[in-house]
Amino acid sequence: MITPPDRTPLPREFFDRPVLEVAPDLLGRTLVRTTPDGPIVVRLTEVEAYDGPNDPGSHAYRGRTARNDVMFGPPGHVYVYFTYGMWFCMNLVCGPEGRASAVLLRAGEVLEGAELARKRRLSARNDKELAKGPARLATALGVDRALDGTDACDPGETPLRVLTGTPVASDQVLNGPRTGVAGDGGVHPWRFWVANDPTVSPYRAHAPRRRSS
DNA sequence: CGTGTGATTGCCT
């Protein structure tokens, strides 16, 4: 018998903890994106931790700027950034406030609203690919910079929130090097994913760009 | 299946 997922929103205290505690604890949780056309619901299967100014892989490593401002704010808020000239990726800010740590949401399994996600992810060959990768996840959910700084723990209307869901047992959580992170930041095994889950994105080591002629 | 490369813009040095 299948236990229905718990639909209680995660409180701000959940995120007001060290990012290395929060990141694995997010796996299996339920991400809800509210759109005018209806909700899109995703079960989180892959995340990465970024630990503020002490982490060379973090956007906050070189201090506060206009882009990463939200990371330095209170936990439970959404940090969205634009990258490679085309894509958005989303994070949830963790505690303590001011440390500028955050969890990058990298992949998930679409539980509801797959038909809405498919309209934004026309190249997806099947439903497992709808949110397999951080930019794909953001695209599937219709997340862009308009959501940067929004509060995922607001008790009222929120475009994005996280529910208790059914957290993954710790022996089903694997970890390894972060994807696409260059230099010293690549040494930290701060990518966390659900074992044997087909919606987890393939690992890609960081590849420096070559000059085109 | 794998590897290689072009796309495209904003950010930071």
Added chain:
DNA sequence: GGCAATCACACGG
């Protein structure tokens, strides 16, 4: 000016 917390597609085995 260099390059990024990426993706899609082409091509070869």
